[in-house]
Amino acid sequence: MDDEEARTRLLDAAEALFYAEGVQAVGMDRIRAESGVPLKRLYRLFPAKDALVAAYLERRDRRWIGGLREAVAAAPEPVPAVFDWLAAWFSEPDFRGCAFLNAYGELGTGPAAVLDVVRRHKAELRALLADLAPTPELAEQLLILAEGATVVAALDPGPAPALHARTAAQRLLEAAAHPRA
Template structure:
């Protein structure tokens, strides 16, 4: 196996284990076993667990934001499409909330590389929502609705939190741009 395949296997294993069980609960040896990549190669590709966590989150960010962008781009009404997409995600059998908030909740303000990925993900989400409205204040409110729905769904999985947030987003749109927008 070449480095590219080893890296993909490691990231697949890391994502499955970190998302299901938590970052701190999973050691590098478990990732090595799950991936089938020798420990020496694992540490050559990812010299520290922090670098593996950051790479896992970066790859997840690209896929997650990309999926949401596709859903919005193909929608007649993009704002409700955000919440419809979230409802489908919240209904997936392995849904465990936001991987980025989970990582932040476990690791707090360190390590810096992981915190940077978490912040960049939230900034990218805010930027995407900003493309759906001319009002920065409304984009901020949509972000709060999306994030709040995700947190609620982590506690009670299923589409309901996204559908309630969708209703609130539609009311905000009907009301027009908020003050300071």
């Protein structure tokens, strides 16, 4: 097994375990056992657990933001597409909320590398919504709807929070298009 395969195995195991059970509940030995990567190689590739957590979140960010961008680009109405995409994600059997907020909730302002990834992810989501919204204020409102729906869905998985947020987003778009005099 070369370093690239070992890295992939470690990240696959870390993502499955950290997302399902939490960052603090899963130790490096468990990651090693699940991945089949020798402990020496694990620590050569990821000298500390913080480095593994940051790498897992970076990989998840690329996939998550990439999937959302693809859905929005393919949709005739991009803002509702954001919430339709969220509804599908919230309906996945292993959905456990936002991995970035979960990690932040567990680690707080702890490891700088992890906090940087969390902040970058949220900035990317904010930028995506800013590209779709007619005003910066509406982009911020859409961000709050998306984040709020994600938190609600983490407690009660399923599409309903995203669909409610979609309705609210459409009302905000309509109000922005037809302001009262």
